Each structure stands twice: as C-alpha cells, then as structure tokens.
Amino acid sequence: MLGFLFGNSWTINLVKSGKILSLGYQKIKIMSKFSIEAFVNETKENPQEKDYFELEKPELLEINLNNQAVWTKAGSMVGYVGKINFERQGMLSGGLGNLLKKAISGEGTKLMKAEGSGRLYVADNGKKVRILHLNNESICVNGNDVLAHDQSIKSDIKMLKSIAGVMAGGLFQVKLGGTGHIAITTHGHPLTLLVTPENPVFTDPNATVAWSGNLTPELKTNVSLKSLIGRGSGEEFQMKFSGNGWVLIQPYEEVYVVTK
Template identity: 75%
Template sequence: MSEYSLKSFVASRRQNDAEHDYFELETPQMLEINLNNQFVWTKNGSMVGYVGNIKFERESMLSGGLGNLLKKTLTGEGAKLMKAEGTGRVYVADNGKKVQILHLENESISVNGNDILAHDQTIQSKITMLKSVAGMMSGGLFQVKLSGTGHVAITTHGDPLVLMVKPDQPVFTDPNATVAWSGNLSPELKTSVSFKSLLGRGSGEEFQMKFSGEGWVLIQPYEEVYFQNQS
C-alpha cells in the first residue's frame, strides 16, 4: 500500500481508539474529551466534532452573579463558555493553537480568558479584573481564576515557556504574551509612558505585567491582541 494512498492517510490520521483518558491530546492542537454521563465547560465555538450522545448549551450570562455578568458584557475575550454534557467524545480546538493539559489538585491558576479551552465541571471559575488604565488599554483587563481539583486545558501560540518568580527576582512580561500564572501571584500593570501616549499606542511593549513573590508565569512566543484601539 502506497504511503500516499487514501487508506494510508486515513490510517495515519484517524483518532486513537486505544486511548480513552478524560482529557487527551489527539494532536498537539486538538483536545479529545471523553464524557461518561457528565459535563465539561468548553470555550464557546471551540467544538470541531463529536461522537455519541452529547448536547451543548451556552453558559447563562447570569452564571456567577451580576458581577460576572458585567465583566462578560464588557470583555471581548473568551470568558463565554459552552456546556457539553452526555456520553461520548468531544473534540475541541482553537485556531490551531497548541493545547496544554493541566490537572489541578486543590490548586488554583489564573489564565488569560481567551486562552481557556476547557475545564472540568469540578473546577470553579471566577473572572478577575486588573484595575488600571494600562490594563484596559492592553487588552489584558480580564483573567479567569480556576480553582479546585480537576482537568484544565489552555491554549498557546507555539511552545510556551515557564518563568519562575522568586522573592528577590520579580518577572516582567508583555500582557499580550502572558498566558497564565500560579494562583498565589497578583500581577501589577506597569507603564512608563504618559496617558496621552497610551491613547495612540501601537504595540504592547509600553506595558509590562510585574509578578512579585514566589511562583511561576507562563508566556508564549506571540503577542495576542484582543482589542484594537481606535485612534
């Protein structure tokens, strides 16, 4: 059989029926979620296929209370989720970005809202806001804090890098390249330019997120811009 035949192509690309982990990477850019009469939260619009008896339901805008409603109304990031429930396999992806699977054990992480692909029903989510003008101008205003025990899938452009934060060694990052950080850290947004300059900014390099204390920060080799400022 030729290596370029249709049969060879299908055999090399078909899903792996031998693996049935709850969260499983079918390819570096595609997540398979195996459901057994349970549900998960997935990024709205991320479902690319499914097998079995699965139903999908948009997250209520009121879930999480009126505070979360206000934040979801204001943000253009991926804070809106879809509930996938039933028994079968769900395949999710996000614009060809690489998928990173994490398992939290009574832990918490903060994630850029646009970079959350899916999380277990046992994980609690809370939208948090960086209260500064720099945050609003950078498009890094909203993050989601994920807490508890269970699976989380996040996405990155390319291969990410973890930077360790030490008490005597703070880490500074570009907000648009910052994907996630350990839940114990509370970043500050810094800028060295005037407010007048902010209104006409062309890149994220005027802004930095400062992480102090002890923990880690995940960055990607790409500046992902969520809001385009109008001049």
C-alpha cells in the first residue's frame, strides 16, 4: 500500500500485481481558529435550549416565548428572532398604590412588556445573569438588578423604614412574589450570607442585590464610620437584616441612577 500527500489533499493506493489501484481521493479543509467560520461556530446560539428562561451566555438571557408575555428591564433587549411586540410600562401599571412610590423613585418607566412568539435576548451592561424559579415564594431585589420576570409574578415597590436610604441610594426595592421565573443581575460573582436570629447581617446598600422575602431590613447609621471616613461616603449607612433568611451581595458598589 502506498500513500501520497499533495498539499491539502491525500490519496491512498494499493499495489496489486504490479499495478497501482486508486481507492479514493479527498480534500482536507484546514480552518484557522481565527477564521470567521470558527468565530461563528463558537459564538452562535445553542439550538438545543428550549426552556422558557435560558442562559445563552453568563451575561445574556434568552427567553423563549410561545404566544406569551414577559416583563423585562427597559433598554435590556439586545436582539430577538420571531414576532415579538414591545410595550413600555406606564406609571399606573401595578395599581394606584404604587403611583407615588414610582414617581418618587423614578421607577415608573423601567419595565418593558414583550409579547408574542420567538426568542428574546436581554442583557444589562455586561452584568452576570441569575435565573430563579419562584414556587409560591417571594424575594426582594434592588430595582436596578431586576432583569426580567414572568407576567404571572406580582411586583411591588417596597420602601425602607429610614429616610437615610435616600442618601445611601437604597430606599426603594422591588418585592417579587408568586410562581414563575425571574432573572436578576449582579456585577461579578455574588455571595449569599445566611441570616439567623443570633447573627444578623449588615451590608452596604449599594452592594446589596437581593434577600429572602420574609426579611425586613433596616437602615442604620454607623457614627464611627461617619466620623472616620467623612460625610461624603455611603459606607456610613448600612442595611441590617435580622431573623431567618439570606442576603445576596455583590463585589461592587453600584450607584443607582434615578430616571424620570
């Protein structure tokens, strides 16, 4: 048996009774790992993903709609395939009870309703996305960290007890409850701290992402930190969590921008 290699092609021949018999010929395509084809193969969507909420990438949420509606953070849509219509949430969405809080907090226009059938892709400034499924449960999330949630999930803007929260940037949060999917975002990899009656948890409001729905945090002022650091620092304000539950924090102090 003789084998010959010519450039990007090869052939294998057999020698029988002094004659060369060709068995085949095939070209071999060599693809650079930096080619456009390689790039597309590496970054293309995964067709096997069929769940309602899917992580297409750690920072990119895919929502598979089948004649359904979902609430997403306004401005978070980065692409979609199919027939999907978008409608901005009005100030009166959620009832009159939330009107005053939405007007003060600037959260009246932060949500977008997406309805139809297709694949919807949403993201928020490269933040990491976490998917949770609530089973007749509730969770509190800082409003800036809510990326998307089922239409079946009820939302209510909650206000902390201390007006000091205005200065700390953490006065208003969103309580999500019911049964369905939600997606929240964090800067970097988050850490969950467990809260017990014996060990309350204290956090920086600007680094606090979410906590279990049964907890009611209080805003405290640390006088010693205020004296040491100065009045301009937000670290003098802390959120205190007491009882039984958990708190999710991120390795980043997020500055909340109020939008009117």
